Amino acid sequence: AQTVTQSQPEMSVQEAETVTLSCTYDTSESDYYLFWYKQPPSRQMILVIRQEAYKQQNATENRFSVNFQKAAKSFSLKISDSQLGDAAMYFCAYHGSNNFGNEKLTFGTGTRLTIIP
Amino acid sequence: NAGVMQNPRHLVRRRGQEARLRCSPVKGHSHVYWYRQLPEEGLKFMVYLQKENIIDESGMPKERFSAEFPKEGPSILRIQQVVRGDSAAYFCASSHSTGISNSPLHFGNGTRLTVT
Numbered sequence: 001a002q003t004v005t006q007s008q009p010e011m012s013v014q015e016a017e018t019v020t021l022s023c024t025y026d027t028s029e030s031d032y033y034l035f036w037y038k039q040p041p042s043r044q045m046i047l048v049i050r051q052e053a054y055k056q057q058n059a060t061e062n063r064f065s066v067n068f069q070k071a072a073k074s075f076s077l078k079i080s081d082s083q084l085g086d087a088a089m090y091f092c093a094y095h096g097s098n099n100f101g102n103e104k105l106t107f108g109t110g111t112r113l114t115i116i117p
Numbered sequence: 118n119a120g121v122m123q124n125p126r127h128l129v130r131r132r133g134q135e136a137r138l139r140c141s142p143v144k145g146h147s148h149v150y151w152y153r154q155l156p157e158e159g160l161k162f163m164v165y166l167q168k169e170n171i172i173d174e175s176g177m178p179k180e181r182f183s184a185e186f187p188k189e190g191p192s193i194l195r196i197q198q199v200v201r202g203d204s205a206a207y208f209c210a211s212s213h214s215t216g217i218s219n220s221p222l223h224f225g226n227g228t229r230l231t232v233t
Contacts, residue, residue: 045224091159102173103212107159
């Protein structure tokens with residue numbers, strides 16, 4: 001079974017600085033998708049960024065980018081120019097090729113990000 | 118365009134009562150997923166439904182929990198004879214078609230169930 005590990009329960013960063021959140025996963029599949037979701041206090045799950053495993057280029061969405069290391073099974077999220085609105089729980093998630101046709105995701109336990117003004 | 122609507126937002130039940138959680142997917146979406154989030158944990162998959170069919174219930178507890186997605190109306194997650202351990206946030210997500218590359222999941226804001 002696939003597992004997703006987020007080893008940092010909490011992180012903090014000064015406003016306008018850069019922070020990196022770690023995620024590792026375990027899988028025997030060669031084709032899969034990886035995601036970062038943001039969950040603010042409102043509880044809404046917001047998709048931040050996603051990466052297809054077959055793509056070598058790291059995904060980027062404005063201030064958010066990933067460092068995808070397929071061989072190391074690592075998928076870290078970098079947030080540049082941190083803003084107060086970035087404060088939230090961040091979840092890493094995995095979707096495997098064996099589940100194509102079924103979009104269920106496997107989530108990590110999350111990292112709580114605090115932004116220091 | 119309305120997103121995934123879940124109600125109620127908060128639900129309090131006494132031990133032994135029944136809890137019914139509702140989810141209206143994005144208009145036109147025919148695939149619904151239910152997840153459970155225990156305090157300080159990530160979301161755990163429970164069940165995947167298409168209209169009138171349960172496709173994957175591998176994450177559902179074998180007893181007391183059931184889910185449906187009728188031809189008309191919202192999807193319902195039903196928990197009978199609730200216990201304190203059922204206290205959690207329950208999230209619904211929907212998609213238009215199979216394949217995440219074509220149709221990412223849209224999540225609702227969840228229902229927080231508290232069992233007293």
